Amino acid sequence: MATISGFVPHNRPVKPRKSKLLKKAVSAAADGETAAAVEPKNEVSAPGRPCPLARLPGEIRRMIFSSLDYHSLIRLSTTSRFFHRTVVPRTLADPLEMLQFVLRAANFPQHWPKEKGSNPHPGNFECYICFRIRSPDLFDANQLQQAIIDDQGYVIRGNVSPDTKVVGVSLRRFCIECGLLAGLHAPSDSLTTKTGVEFWVCKCRKLWPRPAVLMCPVCCDTCPFRLRKHGILAPKVPEAAALA
Structure with missing residues (x-):
């Protein structure tokens, strides 16, 4: 199964003197706005020359991150590899704030369906x-x-x-x-994406395309569905019953 990637980090080091987001974060920490936050991954030193915010102790960084909104956390996590590893917006932001952000973003024109033209979406x-x-x-x-x-x-x-x-x-x-x-998708489930691609779920809860992969290389579970014949998705018949 292809890994579903998140935000791609920037390869160039961050210049904090030109980053309005970092200025906002530092000023929020200076005002004493703190909240409980969790840094889900181990801290790793930033490659190359780290920015001043990356050199701060982990406790101070968590205080700064907890004062940022969901959109700012997303932008911060894409500024460098260091912040991509240490900032996970979904674990730091308020759930209601994330819900409101997603509802607004769903109405952006770049996410609208395209029914006309040679490449409908x-x-x-x-x-x-x-x-x-x-x-x-x-x-x-x-x-x-x-x-x-x-x-x-x-x-x-x-x-x-x-x-x-x-x-x-x-x-x-x-x-x-x-x-x-x-756990909403269980083993042996058959899934069809909104673009018409078919997948199946194996016992180790991995997703495999069908009919390209009919046996999981990890747990050796076999696909419980045959190929479509005459528009009907038939379950796989055991070999003993097929030979009878």
């Missing part, structure tokens, strides 16, 4: 789990509309024990990658 879509606007080939055309979760917040697929406390929730749009991580 269904447009880009928003994911309400990772709060990103993503390509249509990263979304299932027939995704789940509802899910059942237990009291721990885990998705339940299949039979439910009578003693288990469950609740049904309505789902907004989510990308395939987030669906795999959240």
Whole structure:
């Protein structure tokens, strides 16, 4: 499965004297605006000549990052490789602020569908789990509309024990990658993207294109679906039954 890439970091070192974002971050720290924040990855020294913000202690940087809004965190994470490793906007920003940002970004003209011309495009879509606007080939055309979760917040697929406390929730749009991580896509699921590409999910919850890959090279699970014949997606028949 092709890795779904995020923001591509800039290769050139940041010049803080020309960065309005860094000036805003430093001034916010000087005003004492602090909040709880988590730096999810290990700190690595910046390549080449690091900017003054990268040379600050980790606690001071976390205080600065917690005072930035979601859009500023995204921009900061794309300024250099160092900040791409240490700044993960989805873990630092407020969920309500991320939701509002994605709703605004979904209306930008560059994400609109293109129905006319020689290269029609269904447009880009928003994911309400990772709060990103993503390509249509990263979304299932027939995704789940509802899910059942237990009291721990885990998705339940299949039979439910009578003693288990469950609740049904309505789902907004989510990308395939987030669906795999959240357990919304289970092994043996067949997915068709909004661009018409077909995938299947193996036992180790990896996504493989069909019919290009019919056996997972990691867990050796086989694709439970045959190729389409006469418009019908038939399940794979075991060899013993086929020879009978």
